[in-house]
Amino acid sequence: MLRFIAEKALGEISATDVALAAGLHPNYARSIFKKAVGLTVNQAITRHRLDTAQSLLISSDLPIAAVAFESGFGSLSRFYEAFEGRFTITPAKYRGSFRISARSN
Incomplete structure (x- = not known):
């Protein structure tokens, strides 16, 4: 299920899609995934998308909106909510903190 999430999370997928791909x-599927991984399927999808966004913010000059959509988020507001919930900082400030630390090295 984690492999399916990693392969498909940047597109439109649901917890049901993940379960059906595993033949469950x-x-x-939701129950065993939660027990094994410690996250719900939807949380795992969001985490994968946030990891992708984090990489794009550090390694590219894409506008924040493009980062959100390239990472699989369907709306900018959902992206900001999820990003700030996990990293406790806005995407722009997150990107800026890496640019400042890179210049000072």
Whole structure:
């Protein structure tokens, strides 16, 4: 299931898609995934998308909106909410902090 998430998270996928790809009933898949990984399937999808966004913010000059959509988020508001929830900083400030530390090295 984690491999499917890694391969498909930048597109439109749901917890049901992940379960069906593993050949499991969605409720059962959600249950064993949570026990094994410690996250819900949706949390794992969001985490993968945030990891992608984090890399893009550091390594590219893409506008923040482009980073959000390239990372698989369907809306800018959802991206900001998820990013700030995980990193406790806005995407722009996150990017800026890496640019400042890179210049000072």
